[in-house]
Amino acid sequence: MDPEQQQKWKGKAVEILAGPKAEQVWPFLEDFFGLNKWFPTLTTCLPVEGISGQPGCVRYCAGFKTPVNNGDEVVNWTKQKLLSIDHTVLTFSYSIIEGNVGFNSYIATVKVVPKEDGCNIEWGYEVEPVEGWTLGDLDTFISSGLQVMAKRMEEALHAQI
Secondary structure, three states, X not given: OOHHHHOOEEEEEEEEEEOOOHHHHHHHHHOHHHHHHOOOOOOEEXXXXXXXXXXXXXXXXXXXXXXXXXXOOOOEEEEEEEEEEEOOOOEEEEEEEEEOOOOOXXXXXXXXXXXXXXXXXXXXXXXXXXXXXXXXXXXXHHHHHHHHHHHHHHHHHHHHO
16 A cells, blocks of 8 residues: 555644633533534533543544535444643643544544634644545544534623623
């Protein structure tokens, strides 16, 4: 197989939130077992082990659609393990440890970056090439999911005012 095909795919999505401060957005993201409140089409996010927000905890996520489902009625699912979290720099990393979507050696780092007029949410990731996907499919999946998440978070903050 071509050596470039063997290299891990890497990417990063960034969503700009004008207005909301990083310290307002961070609590939404640090709730590791609450991803279903924000990520589109994710119907289930349940604790499997540990305490939310503590390294080593595991969540079960299911119900999300991917660009390669092609209308199939497959229920996509993953188990995700929190690897690290740093409340001072508003970042955490997690890996997919099991699932049916073909994400092998997937590791993501999510970070909230303070800006003068709001904040950015950055979602960086790397994964072994995924059968049936292109890197563009994965980029679209992550970036469109992050875009909806940011909009939902902005709406939640606006509703608190």
